Amino acid sequence: MRNLYSILLLILLCGSCAKNTSFSDIRETxxxxxxxxxxxxxxxxxxxxxxxxxxPRTIESDKIRLVYNYDWTSGFYPGSLxxxxxxxxxxxxxxxxxxxxxxxxTIQYWKGNHDVGFxxxxxxxxxxxxxxxxxxxxxxxxxxxxxxxxxxxxxxxxQSWNSNEKWDCPVIIDNMMNLELLFHATKISGxxxxxxxxxxxxxNTIKNHYRDDFSSYHVLDYNKETGxxxxxxxxxxxxxxxxxxRGQAWGLYGFTVCYxxxxxxxxxxxxxxxxxxxxxxxxxxxxxxxxxxxxxxxxKETPRDASAASIAASALYELSTFVKDDKEAYLDFADEIMYxxxxxxxxxxxxxxxxxxxKHSVGSIPHGVEIDVxxxxxxxxxxxxxxxxxxxx
Ligand code: GLY
Numbered sequence: 344m345r346n347l348y349s350i351l352l353l354i355l356l357c358g359s360c361a362k363n364t365s366f367s368d369i370r371e372t373x374x375x376x377x378x379x380x381x382x383x384x385x386x387x388x389x390x391x392x393x394x395x396x397x398x399p400r401t402i403e404s405d406k407i408r409l410v411y412n413y414d415w416t417s418g419f420y421p422g423s424l425x426x427x428x429x430x431x432x433x434x435x436x437x438x439x440x441x442x443x444x445x446x447x448x449t450i451q452y453w454k455g456n457h458d459v460g461f462x463x464x465x466x467x468x469x470x471x472x473x474x475x476x477x478x479x480x481x482x483x484x485x486x487x488x489x490x491x492x493x494x495x496x497x498x499x500x501x502q503s504w505n506s507n508e509k510w511d512c513p514v515i516i517d518n519m520m521n522l523e524l525l526f527h528a529t530k531i532s533g534x535x536x537x538x539x540x541x542x543x544x545x546x547n548t549i550k551n552h553y554r555d556d557f558s559s560y561h562v563l564d565y566n567k568e569t570g571x572x573x574x575x576x577x578x579x580x581x582x583x584x585x586x587x588x589r590g591q592a593w594g595l596y597g598f599t600v601c602y603x604x605x606x607x608x609x610x611x612x613x614x615x616x617x618x619x620x621x622x623x624x625x626x627x628x629x630x631x632x633x634x635x636x637x638x639x640x641x642x643k644e645t646p647r648d649a650s651a652a653s654i655a656a657s658a659l660y661e662l663s664t665f666v667k668d669d670k671e672a673y674l675d676f677a678d679e680i681m682y683x684x685x686x687x688x689x690x691x692x693x694x695x696x697x698x699x700x701x702k703h704s705v706g707s708i709p710h711g712v713e714i715d716v717x718x719x720x721x722x723x724x725x726x727x728x729x730x731x732x733x734x735x736x
Pocket of ligand 1: 579
């Protein structure tokens with residue numbers, strides 16, 4: 344009987360997921376599939392001769408593209424290995440995660456970019472949350488110091504990128520994702536300066552980055568002395584006034600973290616409004632995996648962005664534990680996204696897709712790079728969402 348059940352389940356999973364199962368029915372099968380696929384990715388990556396100190400990011404010219412530790416995505420692969428350890432309990436994943444995490448140790452001193460929060464929290468931060476066998480506290484706090492060097496007190500924000508020919512003090516919505524590391528550093532050190540910087544940045548992001556409909560701009564150029572807004576633009580979206588899909592997901596995730604860490608209701612309200620913007624958007628496709636920008640004119644070939652979907656799903660699972668009314672709405676929305684991402688439309692068959700889990704993400708259409716490809720951060724947030732779905736209280 345058990346065998347018959349397993350066969351039936353597998354048949355259902357061979358094609359697009361059948362609509363009469365729910366995500367929790369298929370979750371364990373998807374975890375097993377992800378585990379097998381990342382075994383393949385690990386073996387393929389490890390056997391690449393140029394692998395030393397490099398991390399799989401995407402596919403380019405039909406090859407795995409490996410990146411160095413200073414790439415903004417370098418923390419996601421070790422982070423995914425930590426989540427596989429958390430999901431399976433298998434020490435093999437812990438050893439692999441540790442191997443890749445430790446390739447990142449010089450990043451703690453890097454002041455050249457805001458992405459150190461992403462890189463170190465996904466790798467060392469998860470090491471401490473998932474399997475705290477070694478003490479990486481100093482690395483978290485040192486990274487927070489480096490990140491804090493980008494805080495501009497006159498404007499109350501963390502500068503994302505360095506000045507360039509277009510912007511003097513650019514802040515991108517993605518920067519909300521670097522705040523988790525600052526909260527973590529305050530918890531470790533007891534020094535409130537890091538969480539104060541995080542809340543100042545979050546407050547100014549609410550004030551300046553959001554439109555009345557709770558969609559977000561991508562890039563704001565600040566006057567770093569006064570905090571005045573010089574320009575509101577995009578770098579990766581369709582237009583300055585459009586809602587770039589991944590940016591909406593970064594904001595949703597970032598404000599959910601801010602609420603978790605501060606319990607300040609304004610962050611919960613902001614996260615709920617962003618979730619509602621996404622959930623109710625008339626251009627959100629039926630399968631809940633957005634096009635790369637909510638405002639891009641749709642044609643048959645307009646790419647989806649699975650990374651925006653997986654980031655949002657992970658955030659929604661956490662958000663559903665905080666909302667007071669209608670928790671189910673946010674939980675069901677997360678499940679619907681995960682159900683679609685787990686179908687053969689998005690989740691790759693084992694030993695295809697060069698070992699990455701999800702197909703159909705977008706890096707940056709305006710830059711003409713990474714269009715309709717796998718991306719290591721789509722996989723990372725998919726695994727995190729699997730973990731959150733499994734352990735949700
Ligand atoms: N943080 C860069 C991106 O989302 O593409």
